Amino acid sequence: SGQKNLSMTHWPSSLWKIFHDLIKPSPLLCSVAHFLPGKWVQQHHPIPLDLEQKLFGQHLATEVILKALTGFKNNRNPKKPLTLSLHGWAGTGKNFVSQIVAENLHPKGLKSNFVHLFVSTLHFPHEQKIKLYQEQLQKWIRGNVSACASSVFIFDEMDKLHPGIIDAIKPFLDYYEQVDGVSYCKAIFIFLSNAGGDLITKTALDFWRAGRKREDIQLKDLEPVLSVGVFNNKHSGLWRSGLIDRNLIDYFVPFLPLEYRHVKMCVRAEMRARGAAVDEDIVTRVAEEMTFFPKDEKIYSDKGCKTVQSRLDFH
Ligand SMILES: Nc1ncnc2c1ncn2[C@@H]1O[C@H](COP(=O)(O)OP(=O)(O)OP(=O)(O)O)[C@@H](O)[C@H]1O
Structure with a gap:
């Protein structure tokens, strides 16, 4: 019946691909590392993140992402999946970084069967079909994480995502050991949005006008700005979703405007x-x-x- 639903909604080929991945999961190709009593065993040589070399002008994002990934990969027993929320102006590297992170876990990156990119306006365009999207998305996430615990899910245009879709993902992000027999604790969810980009830019500009170095901007300079402008802003999708209230986002990652x-x-x-x-x-x-x-x-x-x-x- 899942297949029937999909054909009815004319989903784009990328989603069909995910559906087919579900039918033919290949768990052996997936695991990045598995735990033997006392130690982790790497199954392939992880590609170094190299963010310092590849990502320009984003000292804060580089620092936060390195910290988040290192901590997550070294944690033998994570209590929840890793959730990153990337914020910033257009073209500053949010998609670019997500791909680097995905490649670090699954060498084929976006082409891997275990990395899934959803774009709000492309994959969830019709408000009247929210219920159907919710069911199918949950099925995909469940199926893919059963096949590969370290699956990566990237949601682009998070600020345009219907709150109902966020509601559908929420149970997977929470502190549950298992949901219906599946553990989501090794998965990674990355949310991308422009929300807060204007406020991040304003802070960068204030530094510039005061003759201060861009590299001196610290997370603590941006946290209060983002918390008022995005997290406590009733009009922002993130606030409405309850993701923040329930502390389901592990790291907020600011992207500065590029010079x-x-x-x-x-x-x-x-x-x-x-x-x-x-x-x-x-x-x-x-x-x-x-x-x-x-x-x-x-x-x-x-x-x-x-x-x-x-x-x-x-x-
Ligand atoms: N900080 C950066 N360092 C290196 N390359 C970058 C950086 N920002 C952007 N790029 C390059 O520009 C391209 C477009 O950037 P990207 O798609 O990551 O922007 P984005 O922040 O996701 O934008 P949007 O919010 O509009 O989706 C990337 O594929 C990459 O080649």
Whole structure:
């Protein structure tokens, strides 16, 4: 009947893929590490996160994610799945980091059967179908975690996600040893949103205007800002969902807006990824084509590094 429901709703092929993964789970390919009395046994060499090298201009996100993942992987007996909530302006690296984290656990990253990306507007577009989405999503999560305890679920556009969908995920995020015979404690849930991006930008700008270094911004400078603007804001999806009240989010990860120098770093990284030599003239040209705000100071790229790849095609 699950299959019938799916065909009725015309779900995109990526969700079909997940459904098929469910029918044919291959648990042997999944486990990242398993516990033998007294020690953890790695089943493949974990890819180093390398966030310091790969992720530009995000000292806070780098620090929090490294801490979160290290703690989680070293914990033999986690009491709940790891839940990360990534916040920030467009194109600042939230999807990029999620992929790095996923690859760290499952080398094929997004292509792995154990990594699932959901985009609110793409996968859950119709409000009147919320009940159906809820049932199917729960089935997928349950099936996939039964097949692979360390499954990774990424929810993009969290701020556009219907509260009903968040309600459907909530039981999996909680401190239960098992739900219907399945333990979710080794899974990872990553939520991405732009919520709070404006407030994070304001803090970064205040530092810049005061002549203070970006790298001196600390988590404690952002926590009060986010807590008022996002967590206690009745209009934010996160507040309505009750995820915060129940302390189901382990780490809030702020992404700072990217500056001109970071955009240049993205261009260079993209050139290297394409196997080309880094041409500084082109780097400068691409970076100068981006638009920067605020109007007077022009410090931050309004799309972060998002359009770098397509712009590079023109040079
Ligand atoms: N901080 C960064 N360091 C290195 N590369 C970056 C960074 N931010 C963005 N990029 C590059 O730009 C591309 C687009 O960024 P990404 O999709 O991660 O943005 P996002 O924060 O998820 O944006 P949105 O909120 O609009 O979804 C990435 O694939 C990556 O190549």
